[in-house]
Amino acid sequence: MAKRKAKKPATRRKARPGATAKLPKDAVTLVVILRAKEGQEGLLEAELRALIAPTRREDGCLTYDLHRALDIPGAFLLHEVWATREHHRLHTKTPHFLRWDARKDALAARDATFWQQLA
Numbered sequence: 001m002a003k004r005k006a007k008k009p010a011t012r013r014k015a016r017p018g019a020t021a022k023l024p025k026d027a028v029t030l031v032v033i034l035r036a037k038e039g040q041e042g043l044l045e046a047e048l049r050a051l052i053a054p055t056r057r058e059d060g061c062l063t064y065d066l067h068r069a070l071d072i073p074g075a076f077l078l079h080e081v082w083a084t085r086e087h088h089r090l091h092t093k094t095p096h097f098l099r100w101d102a103r104k105d106a107l108a109a110r111d112a113t114f115w116q117q118l119a
Contacts, residue, residue: 022117026084027062029115034108036074044107047100048076054096055080060087076108085114 023029036044048066055064060083069075082088091097104110 023062023081024083027117028082028085028088029063029117030078030080030082030088030112031115032078032080032110032112034076034078034110035072036076036108037106040107041074044074044076047103047107048078051096051100054094055091058087058091058094060084061091 034044034048045068052064052066055061061080062083063079063081065079067077067079069077080088082091092101
């Protein structure tokens with residue numbers, strides 16, 4: 001009986017480290033940096049974490065990630081990517097965002113900037 005030739009395992013081309021996929025043409029990135037007010041770090045983090053699951057389920061939400069600064073106590077960063085600016089505008093009308101919007105000024109100072117991917 002003839003021996004079968006062993007198949008080579010399929011190889012996958014590895015992406016280069018740090019490679020990012022090109023976003024849709026109208027996609028926008030929103031970077032929000034927050035600094036907790038005195039004594040509000042725990043509550044701020046809880047409020048930000050509460051936004052994650054419902055926001056990620058929204059139509060047009062491509063990325064919604066929360067980060068904590070390693071070297072700045074009480075500092076957080078939200079990295080959001082939306083399919084269009086209109087999708088983000090609709091996000092600001094959702095119940096979970098409106099709840100956050102009513103509380104945010106008591107919890108943190110913040111800076112928000114929209115960005116568009118170039119390359």
